[in-house]
Amino acid sequence: MTKIDTSRPETVLPTPSHTVGPFYGHALPFPGGGDIAPVGHPDTIALQGYVYDGEGNPLPDAFLELWGPDPDGNVPQVDGSMRRDPASGGFLGRNGVEFTGWGRVQTDANGHWTARTLRPGARGQSAPYLSVCLFARGLLVHLYTRIYLPGDEAALAADPLLSRVDPERRATLIAAREPQGTYRFDIRLQGEGETVFLEFQ
Numbered sequence: 001m002t003k004i005d006t007s008r009p010e011t012v013l014p015t016p017s018h019t020v021g022p023f024y025g026h027a028l029p030f031p032g033g034g035d036i037a038p039v040g041h042p043d044t045i046a047l048q049g050y051v052y053d054g055e056g057n058p059l060p061d062a063f064l065e066l067w068g069p070d071p072d073g074n075v076p077q078v079d080g081s082m083r084r085d086p087a088s089g090g091f092l093g094r095n096g097v098e099f100t101g102w103g104r105v106q107t108d109a110n111g112h113w114t115a116r117t118l119r120p121g122a123r124g125q126s127a128p129y130l131s132v133c134l135f136a137r138g139l140l141v142h143l144y145t146r147i148y149l150p151g152d153e154a155a156l157a158a159d160p161l162l163s164r165v166d167p168e169r170r171a172t173l174i175a176a177r178e179p180q181g182t183y184r185f186d187i188r189l190q191g192e193g194e195t196v197f198l199e200f201q
Contacts, residue, residue, distance in 0.1 A: 016095070030091045030093065031091050031092075031093040032094045033081075033082075033105050034103050034104075034113075034114055035115075035116050036100065036115060037116050037117050040100070041118065043118050044181070045149075046114065046183070047066075047115045047117065047130075047175065047180050047182075047183050047184075047185060048113065048115075048183075048184055049110065049175075049186055050111045050113070051134070052111065052188045053114065053189050055191070056191065057111075058110055058111020058154075059136050059137065060109045060110065060111055061106070061160065062113070062137075063104070063105075063107070063134070063135040063136070064104070064105050064132055064135075064187075065103070065132070066102070066103045066115055066147075067130065068101050068102075068129065068131060069120045069121055069123055070101060070121060071118050071121045073123045074121070075101065075123075076101040080100070080101050081103065098149065119149060122155060125159070126160060126161070127155035127159040128147055128155070129146045129147060129159075129173075130147040131144065132145045132147055132187075143158070143189075143197045144199075145173065145198060146173050146198070148173050148175065149174075149175070149183060150175065150176070150183075169196050170196075172193060172194070172195045173195070
């Protein structure tokens with residue numbers, strides 16, 4: 001039997017914190033994670049960009065989750081975005097028919113990410129936007145931001161969140177329009193042009 005001397009309390013040190021990644025590459029990505037819009041949907045838009053660290057280097061192992069409403073501004077109520085084969089347990093990807101509004105993508109070796117979705121509709125007084133949750137090396141806590149889409153300058157100017165952001169930094173929340181229904185949205189974790197991140201309390 002081990003006896004513990006309670007007359008001399010031991011010092012208990014807190015468990016050290018560690019980063020939120022990159023420990024997620026094995027199980028979290030799934031086939032079709034970035035294919036949020038059903039294949040062949042006529043209103044599909046493509047989002048793409050890079051994730052950069054504080055020195056301007058692209059991160060090859062960042063991880064993004066995106067979610068947003070449908071084109072009418074309704075939050076989808078469809079269960080799940082990923083299906084498994086009941087026999088093997090393997091990934092089947094999406095069913096390709098229902099719009100869940102949610103996707104999960106990982107950056108490639110060059111720090112690039114891409115997703116296909118439907119242009120979100122406005123909700124309440126907010127301009128249309130997609131929510132983003134970012135996981136990356138060196139982060140102790142995941143980060144939240146938004147992707148607003150250009151096209152309705154009056155709605156962007158009246159948006160309750162954008163109107164509170166310093167005008168010089170507002171552009172870090174608005175995607176740039178590119179040809180053929182594509183939008184570019186780069187995320188900078190620190191330094192010049194740092195993306196505006198949100199804190200929920």
